[in-house]
Amino acid sequence: MSQPVAIITGASSGMGFAVTKHLLGDGWRVVMADIDEESGRKAAAELGDQVLFCLTDVSCYSQQADLFEKAFFWGGGRLDLFAANAGISDTQFLQKNDYQYDRNGIPLPLNLKAMDVNFTAVVQGIWLFKHYARQNKVAGGKVVITSSSAGLYQMTTNPIYTASKHALVGLTRALGTTLDQQNIQINAICPAFVSTALCPKDMLDRFPKEHITPMSTVMKAYDTFLKDDTLNGQTVELSQDQLYFRTKPDYPNESQRWLGEDSASFWEEAYKQPVV
Ligand SMILES: NC(=O)c1ccc[n+]([C@@H]2O[C@H](COP(=O)([O-])OP(=O)(O)OC[C@H]3O[C@@H](n4cnc5c(N)ncnc54)[C@H](O)[C@@H]3O)[C@@H](O)[C@H]2O)c1
Known part of the structure; x- marks a missing residue:
């Protein structure tokens, strides 16, 4: 049987690079x-x-589409894992007043690159992965x-980063059950502070060990999600050497539980959404 194939975004550095090496050690082929470009x-x-x-x-759809097409061809017609990992910090800070203006004195839009890279690109990547x-050969993947x-x-300090990462948690929870019907398991990792290039070097040196x-x-x-096909729609918090599976907040009453758990068939009918 041919080797499993992964696409890892943000693979030139930090976690993406470490996961690349880890998967290679387990017999995967990896598209970084x-x-x-230089480091990669x-x-x-x-x-x-x-x-x-x-x-x-990844924030450019056509570039990400090229990536998937190349990866699928290089992988001999298989694609088993999409690690949607690339991410950046806020590029402009909503709480600050560093406005720039057009000729009429109207504020130019806030730079939302962090949303584009951290969230929108992940959604488009999942769209392509599916x-x-x-x-x-066996339809599906992770x-x-x-x-x-x-x-x-x-x-x-980083409200847009925070919002983009919350959005990924919501996306994972919402997609979990429906994508499982297509044999795609989608899960999210929520790491605490990991020493990577995301943090400026001088701060890294001062960060409490x-x-x-x-x-x-x-x-x-990664090993946990790759080995266990029953895990789906899960968000796991990573702190120190521990994995903490984090579930959605408790429902405060039966009505909210019904909306969250039992109303899917109602919405499916409302949206006339084919599930597969
Ligand atoms: N380091 C941490 O403490 C920490 C904690 C929680 C989550 N994260 C997340 O982990 C992921 C990996 O970050 P890291 O800590 O390894 O940082 P890193 O800076 O070492 O790696 C991120 C990589 O993403 C790449 N990248 C940035 N924009 C890109 C784009 N538009 N297209 C393609 N690649 C792009 C960078 O070039 C870099 O190689 C990010 O999503 C980050 O938000 C990091």
């Missing part, structure tokens, strides 16, 4: 996608011929999304 190509060359680097800005996963502990709590979550916990989470 990143905007950082260097890493891919060192890792050997089971790796393909694709220069991709298309290819349907063509696998998606692992990198959310953040900021997707469960908040990072007051006891609050750093090791990369090995990220690998543990």
